[in-house]
Structures are given as structure tokens and as C-alpha cells.
Amino acid sequence: MRRNMMRVTGAVALSAVLALGASACGGDDGGAGGGDSVTIGFMGDLTGENSGIVIPPSKGAQMAIDEYNATNPKVKIVLKTYDSQGKGEQAVPLAKNAITKDKIVGLIGPAFSGESQQVAPVLEEGKIPSVSPSATNVKLGDNNWKYWHRIVADDDVQGSGIGEFIGATLKAKKVFVINDNSEYGKPLAEKLAQTVKNAGARVETESIDPEASDYAATVNKAKAFDPDAIFFGGYYAEGGKLIKQLREAGVDARFLSADGSLDPGLIKGAGGTNAEGSLVGCACLIDPTGTAGPKSKTFSDAYKKKFNADTAIYSAEGYDAATAFIEAIKAGNTTAEKINEFLKTVDVPGVSKQIKFGPNGEPTATDVYIYQAKGQALPLLGSSKTAKVEG
Template identity: 75%
Template sequence: MALSAALALSAAACGGDDEGSGGDDGVVIGFMGDLTGENSGIVIPPKQGAQMAIDEYNATNPKTKITLKTYDSQGRGEQAVPLAKSAITKDKIVGLIGPAFSGESQQVAPVLEEGKIPSISPSATNTALGKNGWKYWHRIVGNDEIQGGGVGEFITRALKAKKVFVIHDNSEYGKPLGEKVEATAKTGGATTQVDAINPEGSDFAATVNKVKSFAPDAIFYGGYYAEGGKLLKQLREGGVKARFLSGDGSLDKGLAAGAGVENAKDSVIACPCLIDPQGTASPASKKFSEAYKAKFNADTAIYSAEGYDAATAFIEAIKAGNTTPEDINSFLSKVDVAGVSKQVKFLPTGEPAAADVYVYKVEGETLPLIGKASEATV
């Protein structure tokens, strides 16, 4: 992933990451997310998955080719909004894959609604996003109600934790995810305590002291791996040995890089996504994993399959002869096609029709799959 990420970062920084054939015989689809920021490790894989799907489609020499144009928001709403406006007015996009994160999604979606541009996020999981009544918004991944419930149940069932300390970053992603984990852990019989950190800060001593005083069996962090690694390092240096867990925002080897390999050992990361580099889940997953490895010289990673599936939904719409944003959006309401991560089908709210939660264990710089959160043991 390091090589492919470096190449992708370089291309994104230079603005040379667009491929395909737009113009009179083609359409432009955007991809928006953090491509050069500190959490880009969980955005580059879905971007690459989307690019692979579009490259495969264009290679068939279709009547309408697709250009994938990238927009590097660095995960910040204040950057994402003007980028979205430019994408609509200047680049004439007919659809957007992304935004990748929940906070920027919340700010960009109204712009897309006004412009009547359909979007499919491969990775934004905030539950409230699906409750706004947006007509052009979709996501391919399960929300935080599903994710938080899955990992919260895992904490009390598989880990048998009786005391759970929940920490979050106060973001539109991390806070509600942490709240759902806490509520589920309480339902499972655990005593809980909650604290928030400032992700822009670097000294989490106050939180570490609260955790030490509470003496939990398990700690859950709702946030992204860049801050999660720093937090975990300080917890371990402070003498806290409780099992550390987090959500999809931490499903990257950057967590261990920030915390230190030994500090991160045996941490458990949940995700409503399936990472299957060995291709054991299905024939489609095997074919995808092998093609991804050949194209990017890297194993499939977080949301690479979901990026591919989001692009597939748009491709199916265009293959059916839909080339305007509104026609594409109308098609998305009835798309029902086999994807790599799941059957690609949307509910009227834009939510995916199917979603599972999986758990992964940190082992050095690898994150092997343990299994479904509802069944897995450690």
C-alpha cells in the first residue's frame, strides 16, 4: 500500500490523477476525499478501487466513456464545499463518488442537492446523513448505528468486558459512533464512562488520567487513526493495558505507526467493510483482489471494494444510456447488481440495502480479519 499510496499522493498533488475520455463522447464523475492529508490512507484505496472499475469499463470501448476527476478536500468541509461547486459549474460532473468522510459529506450534500448531482460515498458512516431526506445522496457502506452496535456487542460478548471507557474526537463521525458503542455496551451489562479529545491537540494526558482512574477492561476510540495512534501511545505510556478498540476510521496501518507496533498489538478495529486480499469471500472478491494487486502492486485495503462498487453503480447507470445527472439519479433508485463488497442496491433513504460489520486485529503492520462482529472471538 505504501508504494501505491505514494504514487497516488504524488499524482493527486500534481492534479494529474484524472483518467478517461470526457467531452462530447463522455461524462465526468468526481471522486472527493482526503487524498494528501494525514488520514489519506483510508481514502486512497477507495479512490483506486473506483479508478479500476472505470478503467475496466473504458477498456471495453463503450459509446460513453467516463473520466474520473479527483478533488482533494483533505477531509475538510471548508475545502470540500468550494471544490464541489467548481466540480458542478466548471467540470460539469454528472455524479460524485464521495465525499469520503462524514463531516465533509454533511456540508457538501446540500450543494449537490441544489445542483441535482447524485453522489455515492464509499466510506462516510455517520447515521444522521441518511436522515436528511436528500434525494441525490447515497452510500455503499453501513452506517454507525450498525457499526457501533456491532462493535459494542462484540466488546461485551467476545471480550466479556464489564467496564468500558469510550473516547471520541467530537466529530460528526466519531461522537455518534462512540455514543452508539457506549449505549450498546451498557445494554450488554457493562459500566461505562465517556470522554472527548481535541483531535487538533497532541497532549491527551487529561483523558489518560481519567482512563487510569476508571480502570476499564476495554477502551473504544471513535475517530481517525492519526489521532488514535497518538492517543494509544500515550495510554500505554501511562500504564493503561486495557484492550484498545476503534472503528473504521482507524483501520489502517497508520494506527500502529503512530502508537508503536508493540503498543498497538492485539488492538481490535471494526468496520462495516470487508477487506479480503486473499479473495476468500467470493469468486467476485477473488477476481477483484487479484486485479487490484496487479494494477496497483498493493493488496486491497479499507474501502477499496466499496470504491469499486460505488463506481459500478454509476457505470451501470451510464451503460443503460443515462448520461444526465437526474437520469443517473433515477437509475440509482432501482439499481440492483452484484458488487464485490455486497449486492449494490439502495433503500429510498440512500442507505445500502445490506450491511455487515467485521472486526480486524492489529498484528504488526497487518490487520487480519477476525470475522463478523456478531460471531468472532479473540
Template identity: 70%
Template sequence: MGDLTGENSGIVIPPKQGAQMAIDEYNATNPKVKITLKPYDTQGKPEQATGLAQQAIKNDKIAGLIGPAFSGESQSVGPVLEEGKIPSISPSATNVTLAEKGWKYWHRGLADDSVQGAGVAEFIAGALKAKKAFVIHDNQDYSKGLADVVTQTLKGKGVNVQNDIVDTKGTDYSSTVNKVKPFAPDAVFFGGYYAQGGRLLKQLREGGVTAKFLSGDGSLDGGLIKGAGASNAKDTFISCPCLIDPTGKANAASKKFADAYKAKFNADPAIYSAEGYDVAQVFVAAVKAGKTSTEDINEFLKTVDIPGVTKQMKFGENGEVTATDVYIYQAEGDKLPLLGNSKDATVG
């Protein structure tokens, strides 16, 4: 469940494909119980997601949900899934408050924005040695939450920070550019998604802002560079609690996954491809263990502890995955290759 045809579908189609790959691999073994993956296209709209969730439960009788992809739609769909007793694992929603609802059927397969925000702020203050930073967000659940953590962490490290909010539906960011330029920051961080981030970066560069540009996982897509222009994307860094590692820089499993993914989809893995795969593998493991009812699958998720491509798949009592790695990606031409773990990534 997620935005499969909307403006930010580029960060939802990859995990959908990763999940499809895991389920296809399982079904190819000709098991007694096969799994069907049914897509629900929310177009990133929380109100649309709610209706689709109700349909999925009442009409389609789903046994589990991969998603919702975004934090805003997760906030809306969570209560529906709780009432329907449907176990869910999001491969991409990172807002901190999702784990604070007391939901019993909700899980996510990557670290939240408190972890990501702290990780990228450490990188800004440490590897980039920034003394002044300008933090911008578009006031959506995900964007604001991530930007707030970045701001707080940077201030705690003695970095001088200024902030601004942009309209999520806006396309002219001149008022923000006019605030950023006289401040002359060493780094600009944007909390939001790649379509808007690309436009913002383009206008910052055209307005004479030369600071290093950073954003979170919502911007980890080639659409950011396309929107900004490759020359404008120089000195751009994107953080993500996700692993895109086609060369096997982080581990051998990610190289094996990347090769299989490319063979199946004729494309390199992208943001959340591997997380979608890992999350689906958790549901596969449940079915392999004979857990096919929603209640039995949810009980299985409390004890699951299996190696994934991106991390060990194990959940805490609040549904949070226990692994906490954050990775940094650096723009090179029209690509965003892995630079390294935020804890030790260095810039030449």
C-alpha cells in the same frame, strides 16, 4: 472527493484507486460513452469541500460524485449537491444523520454508524466479554456519532461505561490516560481517525493501561500501528462496515478484486478500496443503461440492484445501502488482517 493529501489521506486514497480501477476497466471496453474520474482534494476540511463542490458543478459539469469521503464534509457538501441535482454515493462517510436530511441525491455504499457501533459493541460485550469499557471520542461528527452508539449499546448489555472527549488538534492525552487507568477497563474504544488513535494508544500503553483497544473504520489503517508502535498495538481490534479481504476469506469476488487491484497499483487493497470500486460500478452500470444526465442517473440509483465485491449494491429510499455487515480486524505485527464478521468473530 475527499482528503487526498492531508493527515488522514490513507483512508481516502484507497477508495479513489478502487473507483479508478472500475472506470478504467469500463473505458478499456471502448464504449460509446467514456467516463472521466476527476479528483477533488478536500484535505478533510468541510469548508474546502464546499468550494470544490461548487467548482465541480459549475465549472466541471460533473454528472455524479463519488464521496465526499468523510461525514463532516458530507454534511457541508450535501446541500450544494442537492441544489445542483448531482447524484452522489459516498464509499466511506458513516454518520447516521446524513440519511436523515431528506436529501434526494445522496447515497452511501456501506452501513452507517448505528450499525457499526452496535456491531463493535456486540463484539466487545460478547467475544471480548468486557464488563467495563471506557469510550473516548474527539467530538467530530463521525467520531461522536459512532462513540455514542457504542456507549448506548454497551450500557444496554449491562457493561459499566465511562466516557471522555479529547481535543481533535491535541497531541497530549495524559488527562484522558489519567481517567482511564484508575477505572481499569477491560476495553477502551476510540471514536476517531488513525493518526490521533495511534498517538492515543501509545500514550495509554505508556501510562500502564493494558485494556484491549478498539476503534472504528476511521482507524483501519497501518498508520494506527505505526503511530502506536507494533508492541503497543497488541490486543487492538478495529471495526468497519467495509471488507478488506485479499485472501478471499469472505467471498471469492474479494480475492479476484484484490489480485487485480495489486496488479494495477502494486499494493494490497486497503480500507474502502473495494467500496470505492463497488460505488464506481454503480455509476458505470447507469451509463451502460444509457443514463448520462444527472437526473437520469439519480433515477437509476433508485432501482439499481447489482452484485458488488463487498455486498449487493442496492439502496433504500433514504439513500442507505441495504446491506448491514460489520467486520472486525485484529492487529498482527504491522498489519490489520480480517478476523471475521462482528456477529461471529472469535478471539483465541
């Protein structure tokens, strides 16, 4: 997800910030004192307005490293955090400091796409491998970077996956596609629109101003089109308002969105019951009940026990990004370049997916998952290829 505006999930974010407070200067060593150790960095917005999306993967990464260090390995891992607040102008000097002073051998992150675009050249020059748990902008994979990787599939994968779900599962013949005109929402909506068109559906598209509070013009166009499904490429705050205004205007078509809306704030913004049955797709896995398999439930239970918080968006991906580095170090690779060489061949089961990268650093696993609004929550239905809609 390319996030210039992002959510903070109140209580989760607050408790997580407090938990991170003591370790934000890099003391998260997981007991790595004594003996040989290497330092891995984690970079992202840990205390700013977007921290609600970054704290979950940072916790997932910390959990993986703590579990590894608890096995008393020959080489332990120190996890050092770098709070970029999602800003490239802060992320770049932090990356330089991480390389020259802290001697990191790898970086989990950066969390967002914008800072990733700016930090990756620094890491390339320093020959430091990175694995982002959450940066999804499509163009990141087109730079021929040799040290860059991500664990989550890009927005084209997400757009086509949700689009195929709309056609194959919902069997929608008329789809109204709305975007928020952002660098995230617009290309995502365009990819989805093309996918459903290719499947034979009639499509009408519209953009909204995310700063506006009244979407009457868009709602009226949607009502006139009388669609079977409405897709919104954008964030949960605007998505919630859209749902509310659509329902108040008598538009009852199934509402769908993507990872920018995977937050209970979507339901709250819609006025509660208005969002009931709405669907959200994401290339990320949030699965506390084990719908996708027992491994994700085991992870979710352990995460809850450790942090007294439920898993959230990108918790599992943060764990898997750390696991990629752990596997390299377990195999005897303790320098940045040797770790990077190992990442070219890593192929192990993760919590969210099989951890394996293509030649361009992209994940080879491209599952998209579907979540459905139910009450005040967005429980997982399953993969976009197999999920059955309830109601």
C-alpha cells in the same frame, strides 16, 4: 468517518499522488476517446493532508471505470477528478464548475462528511446524483436529499456493531469508553457505550484532549475501573499513544477502536508490541486474502497489479460507488436524472457489499468488520457477527 484530522499513509499516499498527478486535471478517460461518452466526477482530498484516505477510493473508482471502458461499450465513461482537499469552501465551487462546465452526470464523493454537507445542496439544485464511498456522519442521511447516496454505513451502525461484538464475542462485563471529543469520536463512543449498556455491561466514560500528549488522568481512571475492554472513539495517532500509556501503567484490558484507527500508525504509535491483539471495527472491507470471500481477493489482486499498491481503507467502496453508476449507464441511462432514478432500484453484488440503497440514499447492507493488530499489520478477522478473536 467524519475526518477533520486524518492520516496519510506515507508510501501509499506518495506513490498514489504521483500516479494521480498526470490525471488530476481530468484526463482519466480510461480510453474513452471517440464515440459517445459521459463524464462522472470524483471529489475529495487528493493532494492535501488527508489524501491518504481518499486516494484508495479514487483508485478503486478508476479501476472499475477502466474495466468497463475496456469492454468497448456503446457509451464510455470519462472520470474527472476534483481535488477539494476535504474543504467545503473548495468543494462547493468545484461542484458548481463540474455541473455547469464539465457537464457531469454523477459524482463519486465527496469523500468526507463536512464537504458532503456543503456540496449536497449544490448537487440537489443541479439534479446530479452522488454516491460517497466514505462519508459516515449520521446526520447526512436526515436531510431528505433526493440525489444523495453513500456506499458505506454510518457511524451509528459502526458504533452498535462494535458494541455488540464487545458484548457477544468478547463477553466484556466492564467497558471503559474514551472519546476524543470530536464530531466523529464523541457520538460514535456514545453509541457504543449505550449498546454495551443495553447488553448488561457496566460502563464508565471519559474524554481526552487530542492535542495533549499525556493521558495520565484517563489512564488512572481506567486502571481504577479495571475493565475487561477499553474502546476509543477517535483517530489512530491518539489511539496509539493511549495504548502505550495504558500498557505502561499495567492496564492489560483488550483495546478496541473504530475506522479512525484502521491504520498501521496505530501500532507504530503504541510502540509496536503494545498494540498486539488490539481490535478495530469498520463498516469498510479491506480483504486481500479473501477472508470474506473470493470476490474480495480477486479485486485485491487486480488492484495490486494495476496500481502496484495494496488495497487500503475504502478502496473497495470506491470501486462499488463507481459500479453503481456503471450499472446505470449499462442499462441505457445517460442523463443525470435517469441515472438517479436507476440508483433507486440498483441491486447488484459489489466487492464490499450488495450495492443497494434505501429511500434516503443509505446503503441497505450494514456489515461491520473486525480487524486485529498482528505484528505491523491489521488483518481482517471477519464480520463483527462471526469474527473469532485470535489470542
